[in-house]
Amino acid sequence: MYYLGIDIGGANTKAALIETHQGCLKGVGAVKRYFPLWKKRRELPQLLREVGRELIGSKETPPIGVTMTAELCDCYKTKGEGVSHVLESCRESFPGAIIKVLDVYGGLIGLEEAIEEPLRVAASNWVATGWMVSHLYRDCIVVDVGSTTTSIIPIINGRIVAEGRNDLEKLMNGELVYTGSLRTNIAALVDRVPVKGGWARVSSELFALSGDIHLLLDHIGEEDYTTETADGRGVSKGEARARLARVVCADAEMLGEEEILELARYIYRRQVDLIVEAIEEVWGRVRGDRSKDIPLVAAGLGAEFLASVAGERAGFRRIIDLSGVLGGDVSLMAPSVGVALMLASMMEGGRIGLGGGYKARGQHHQRV
Amino acid sequence: MYYLGIDIGGANTKAALIETHQGCLKGVGAVKRYFPLWKKRRELPQLLREVGRELIGSKETPPIGVTMTAELCDCYKTKGEGVSHVLESCRESFPGAIIKVLDVYGGLIGLEEAIEEPLRVAASNWVATGWMVSHLYRDCIVVDVGSTTTSIIPIINGRIVAEGRNDLEKLMNGELVYTGSLRTNIAALVDRVPVKGGWARVSSELFALSGDIHLLLDHIGEEDYTTETADGRGVSKGEARARLARVVCADAEMLGEEEILELARYIYRRQVDLIVEAIEEVWGRVRGDRSKDIPLVAAGLGAEFLASVAGERAGFRRIIDLSGVLGGDVSLMAPSVGVALMLASMMEGGRIGLGGGYKARGQHHQRV
Numbered sequence A, B: 001m002y003y004l005g006i007d008i009g010g011a012n013t014k015a016a017l018i019e020t021h022q023g024c025l026k027g028v029g030a031v032k033r034y035f036p037l038w039k040k041r042r043e044l045p046q047l048l049r050e051v052g053r054e055l056i057g058s059k060e061t062p063p064i065g066v067t068m069t070a071e072l073c074d075c076y077k078t079k080g081e082g083v084s085h086v087l088e089s090c091r092e093s094f095p096g097a098i099i100k101v102l103d104v105y106g107g108l109i110g111l112e113e114a115i116e117e118p119l120r121v122a123a124s125n126w127v128a129t130g131w132m133v134s135h136l137y138r139d140c141i142v143v144d145v146g147s148t149t150t151s152i153i154p155i156i157n158g159r160i161v162a163e164g165r166n167d168l169e170k171l172m173n174g175e176l177v178y179t180g181s182l183r184t185n186i187a188a189l190v191d192r193v194p195v196k197g198g199w200a201r202v203s204s205e206l207f208a209l210s211g212d213i214h215l216l217l218d219h220i221g222e223e224d225y226t227t228e229t230a231d232g233r234g235v236s237k238g239e240a241r242a243r244l245a246r247v248v249c250a251d252a253e254m255l256g257e258e259e260i261l262e263l264a265r266y267i268y269r270r271q272v273d274l275i276v277e278a279i280e281e282v283w284g285r286v287r288g289d290r291s292k293d294i295p296l297v298a299a300g301l302g303a304e305f306l307a308s309v310a311g312e313r314a315g316f317r318r319i320i321d322l323s324g325v326l327g328g329d330v331s332l333m334a335p336s337v338g339v340a341l342m343l344a345s346m347m348e349g350g351r352i353g354l355g356g357g358y359k360a361r362g363q364h365h366q367r368v
Helices: A037-056 A079-093 A110-117 A124-132 A167-171 A212-214 A237-246 A257-286 A304-311 A322-325 A328-330 A335-350 B038-055 B080-095 B113-117 B125-134 B167-173 B210-216 B237-248 B255-288 B303-313 B322-326 B329-333 B334-350
Strands: A002-008 A012-021 A024-033 A065-070 A099-102 A140-145 A150-157 A192-195 A196-201 A294-298 A319-321 B002-010 B012-021 B024-036 B065-067 B101-102 B108-109 B140-145 B149-158 B194-196 B198-201 B295-297 B318-323
Touching: A002 A037, A002 A124, A002 A335, A012 A037, A012 A328, A012 A335, A024 A037, A024 A328, A024 A335, A037 A079, A065 A079, A065 A124, A079 A099, A079 A110, A099 A110, A099 A124, A099 A335, A124 A140, A124 A150, A124 A167, A124 A294, A124 A335, A140 A257, A140 A304, A150 A257, A167 A257, A167 A319, A167 B198, A192 A257, A196 B167, A212 A237, A212 A257, A257 A304, A257 B167, A294 A304, A294 A322, A294 B295, A304 A319, A319 A322, A322 A328, A328 A335, B002 B038, B002 B125, B002 B334, B012 B329, B012 B334, B024 B038, B024 B303, B024 B329, B024 B334, B038 B080, B065 B080, B065 B125, B065 B334, B080 B101, B080 B113, B101 B125, B101 B334, B108 B113, B108 B334, B125 B140, B125 B149, B125 B295, B125 B334, B140 B255, B140 B303, B149 B255, B167 B255, B194 B255, B210 B237, B210 B255, B237 B255, B255 B303, B295 B303, B295 B322, B318 B322, B322 B329, B329 B334
Parallel strands: A002 A065, A065 A099, A140 A294, A294 A319, B002 B065, B065 B101, B140 B295, B295 B318
Antiparallel strands: A002 A012, A012 A024, A140 A150, A192 A196, B002 B012, B012 B024, B101 B108, B140 B149, B194 B198
8 A cells, every 4th residue: 555645844845655565664755845835835736746746656646644834934824824725735736635634633634624723734744753753662752853943752651742732832842943954044043153262243144054054064965955055056065154154244255164164063062052952841841750761763854963962962871863763764754754654554444563673775564 | 516425235225415515515315225136136237327316317427435235245255246246336337427435444445446455345334424423423332223234333532443344343342233123034133032921932934024023113114114024025014913923933813912012022122132232342342431421323224212222221321313413314324425425525625514513404504
């Protein structure tokens, strides 16, 4: 059986096609597209068709699970308008298909119901990630650092115990930090940076992004820098240095390579601090009498250089990179894989095996 | 005699035509255009021609004084490239005219010289403001809050005693704060905001601007909100509220009017804090045995609700709004008027009178 999971964000859309066989996960194919909704809103149905075709090929359209964060995009006046547009686009792109929408309580509901209760399905994608990981580790803290945001998902006794059910609640309780591995404006990360032996205030423009920092520090390669840059130029280190120099109103002629690297290192530390703080906040609420020996599961593009580093800094002793367990694609696109798995479990009347066994490239399929 | 002063910024271009008579300032005409250089770079010569024609009419092209901050715009790879493009655009727009460029030491130099030494003329516009005010008050602190940035210019014994000669140095010593009355990204102003009895982290996107805050708090009217909004929508209060709600990933249906106003008030206080801090820093360096009885001169669009409020908060007892002394247009466009006055003084071989007398609408012309 095949199932398609789609995770529609404001800047990136991700989709995963999973294949199950006798209740076990057999294979995953996934695609990710940088698709800035605030510029291309009208083309969403076309994008979804393309992404679907790329994964499904000539096969029959499988059942589709949808989750989103796109409704926050400022091309929509309200979240309600956003949810409607996203779901109508899905319906238009896959006529006649079974489409289910993930809600923030872990349910998969019909399109009409979702459009009627938009806040129930808005920003639900962390639920899919949490659900998937909860089948691997009964007690853990998931830290999923994407290109734009970081979700911290506590799992205790095999259940997601997140308290926030919408972005605002999560921003208030540490379950969501609006910082990511590529798209975060440096001006939103720091007020001052060390330069030439002193401290400089920073410009409040969009002059450079976290992607520039992580490129310069070799956390990512040029091929990982999949979003638009701040100045529309390329993703070479020279171009990234020019952008970063501009954050203190300088240019790459006024600041040397080492001076710009010093800026990058400082900003990186501050970004890790933000995630550490949120991990501590969530942990303080759910720890009970548990110790920091429970796993901290790192996922997303920033799994290694942000989630894991922050987890270690927060004192967790078992850091598990989800890509090592389920493969890189699954870690990078956990919500789209997760929602496809949830749909498979619902339709096949039981959990689909992945625990301890399945790896994107692996051969073990085991029912959990 | 007529003189044209042009202040070319990254987001706004301002120009002032002044008329002098027997060594006194007789009149000022001024225009301001929102012109986002990062989108319209190629149209700069055309803009300059239009602005010139609007002010000069059928008269002969007068001598022109140019100052800029546009070279920082990320449509230019380096400041050198920016300075060249801006000055070549001036030459193209006003063929045959006398054009002088303000340098950061207060000199007016030729185009060729300026293009050869771009860092000498980059970000020089505060010099024109300081020069003009130094003829009104021998000892004062000028706080000029524009749409995008705030310049703090100390004047002692009739001379500008600023220590920074470029933006980076000024960001380091408090003479430049990259915060303004319209264009500042809220994500660059605050990390957390009070909401529903708690504190929410903020989104790092460009969802709302300082202009939204000041519109909601009645500091500015819709007609003053002359820059592009964050979502490209209008400048009504309803639209501003929707933008501000999105900063905490909510929408105007999740947060009530009063809750959004509470956000605005908090962010406003934080913006004032940034300016207070910088005033204190500059003051600490230049005060000597002076007291806070010397005037704090507030200028720019944020003169009243940012510069004056910050000056009072910093303990200055004489707050002078430049618009009350020289008229609103001069206060709003101090650098373009200032550079025209500097050019007039240079060409007429003496200072042009404005002190204590001239007001944009007034009749007193007095040589200082």
